Amino acid sequence: MDFLPLSYLNTFVFCPRRFYYEFIEGEMRINEHVAEGQIRHERVDAQMGERCEDGKRVRRRVYVASGELKLAGYLDVVEEEDGQIVPVEYKKGKVGRAGPWPNDQVQLCAGAMMLEENWQVRVPFGYLYYAGSQHRYRVDFTDELRQQVKDAIQRAWELVHRCAPLFERETAEMTASFADPGGPPVPEPVHDARCNGCSVVTICLHDEIAFLKGKDKPPVRPQPSLGAENVLYVNEQGAYLGxxxxRIRVEKDGRVFREIPIQQLDAVIICGNIEMSTPLERYLLREGIPVHFLSALGRYEGSLLPPLSKNGLLRLCQYRAFADVGKTMHLARSFVMAKLTNMRALVLRRARQSPHERLSEAAMRLRRAVEAAAKAKTLAELLGVEGWGSEAYFSVFALQLREGMGFDFQKRTRRPPTDPVNALLSLAYSLLCADVVAAIHTVGLDPFIGFYHRPKYARPCLALDLMEEFRPVVADSVVITLINNGMLKLSDFEVVRGAYYLRERAREVFYAVYERRKSETITHPTFKYRIPYRRAFELQARILGKYLIGELDQYYPLVVR
Ligand code: SF4
Structure with a gap:
């Protein structure tokens, strides 16, 4: 990469962290401010070319580049009057109280410096036009401002080089940097008024980071984020999606029985023998809408996901942490402790509603398991602790179920599920796995490289790790709700070669309750704001990413009371 884009120099001066996310990680998010800015620029660009206006020669969208500054980009407008060259930049917002914003001044001045180099002219000043103020402001290109331009370019390049992917380095350097990254590459959040309306705020989590680093109060609310709000489940065996x-058209035997605008969708879940057209697959990929595949019997089989984020650096940090015993054990312990703690919370909740000696005893065993997990020194030890903790939890799972509903539960059996309750648990874990894979993918981590669950062919190990904390509170809770509210009956199950499965029609009820559960809000234990589970999946994946890249010194799992 030889030239820094001019617009990214503006971003760097505005906030180096935003520059890091957008330029280095390639995480571009379009919010209303970005969209409005793009539209305004498109309008200016539409009048591209050269013309005479009010006696001035006006050129629009002028390309400039400088080998000396290692910078390139477009100037919105270059005016020429009486031999004087004047660059003009268009901005959508309002001018600041102290005059044009420093980042805009640096961008304009950098553009002028490149004009001087390219056209061999002197450019002493330019204008910034703020649409929100409907006024243009003169900016003098003083020596001080020119020096600011050079300093900013140098600091931006330093950051880029620091984050250069390992494969661009020489072998010895590569080995050294893999072993010792030398601190997190991501700059600290500016954490001020600039964050209001910032398009990457959901990735940056400046409020959460400032709080975790003891620099501010807990955040008041989670930032808005895209979440899987509208999920299309297709369950009809033999159906075809075109x-x-x-719109997505769902048809079977020549009859169209559903048409849904694709723009309204956040995810598609295909269960079983259902075909999909290639144009639809491509369209969904382009629109960034994940498609998850479950077998006809409800087992998670994989996902069709948009391309991974360009953030290779984050994945390198993930692989580096995988090779680091300390980090691996920290994460494995966090996942297991969170799962056991949340299991205990469910048991205690039930014990409060309907006291039973066995529930108290199971809660005590789970507490001991959490304590033992905190001290576990190896993965094998942790595996043992998780095993007996889970055994304590499932030994009283039947007591979570309302009597007289006809459902019984002895122990957890997976492949195959040998009773209706196990069939429901397996289906709920499959859906949860698909959701967590999508969240991990959104963040740019590799779903196949886990810490507690060690890599195995085609196993989404990181998703299995991260879903541990959600298993009791999302998946198990859905199963308990379905049974205790009488939403499913024993006749809703079929037995195939000794394994129990939910029938096709009853699955619609299941999916609806699962989606409802994901929309329910909890108080996040660390940040204390209310957040729906569907958003918590992505939040936890981002916190994990921030730990892996070295920005946080620990992972903060989601545990409930
Ligand atoms: S939210 Fe704030 S700290 Fe984060 S990238 Fe945006 S401006 Fe920078």
């Missing part, structure tokens, strides 16, 4: 205009 695309008509901007």
């Amino acid at each position: 695309k008509t205009g901007g």
